[in-house]
Amino acid sequence: MKIDHNSAWELDPSASITPQITRILRKRIIQNDLKAGDRLSESELARSYDVSRQPVREAFIKLADQGLLEIRPQRGTIVSRIGYYAVLDARFLREAIEADIAKILAARPDPALISDLRSQLDRQQALDRRECGAFIQLDELFHRTLAEGAGKAGTWKQIEGLKSQMDRVRYLSLAEFRIDNLIVQHRALVDRIAAGDVPGANSAIRFHLREVLRDLPQIVDANREYFDLPDGDMPPPVNAPIQGGENA
Structure with missing residues (x-):
């Protein structure tokens, strides 16, 4: 050790x-x-x-x-090892919780919160694109701020306990980390919240939290020794359509 x-x-x-x-x-x-x-x-x-x-x-x-x-x-x-189904389950639960958080925030936009989130977006944008680990920390702050802004700080602590396996996958994927994509998604979410667009905020957060599903097959293929795969193989990560009629 x-x-x-x-x-x-x-x-x-x-x-x-x-x-x-x-x-x-x-x-x-x-x-x-x-x-x-x-x-x-x-x-x-x-x-x-x-x-x-x-x-x-x-x-x-x-x-x-x-x-x-x-x-x-x-x-x-x-x-x-990283449990494949544990990653999918944690991501599914996180999406369900954070979608409600986004809807709460969009239903009553708070100018001070919007200002704080936009300031965080500026910090994310200013990062050197090689500083993937630093971006993950800023990403954590961004999502925690959303939860706290909705009066759900305790819920965020529950999410933190659930998403350990998801976070391991994120650190494994640092070499392929698409920071610009994630910042664009963060910005779209903040814009929908600021506009009071409840369905739009719901769709934006769900789309954002499904990013890991798009990357998961490649991450597993590159790091199979890290994963506990069902029957040694990788089933496709399936999800229902995003609420509001938009598909993932």
Whole structure:
């Protein structure tokens, strides 16, 4: 197992240890710093962070519940493969939730929120196109801001817990990341919200969140060792038409 001493992975001794270790390991798995099949050692991590094994063990259990680790009694703990159906299910649930968020916002456009979102779009546009990881962070901020603007901050926390496998796919696809496409989609969504166009906002967010479906077959083909595929093969990612009569 790699023990990374990057300052971003360091612990704050004044804060609770288990949530910090959980957050650090979760982030490293999502960013593929810890890869599918990597073996994690409870004792090595505890020694590295100068903590007892208990908080590490608790972090392992939480991450196993999220589908990111496999705890194998007497055999050790390994980073799970990305569940193909877990990606599709998480994306489906996220679309359902964020479509309602977009409709709430478009029903009562908030000028201050629109201004904040447009400022974020400017920051996204200004990024060097090679800074894909930085764009993902700005993308997270954008979607979290939408949820908070709709009074659904708690719902966004639920989404964050659901979309771990989706996020692993996004980091795997950095080489093919089409930032310009995503910014155009973000801008279209903000324009529909600002115009008070509820059906348009609904269609815009659904189209945007189906981007991963368009890319998924190529990402899987290029990284098959990372994925847990049903029966070793990849069925097509099927979705119903976007509400309002527009197809995906």
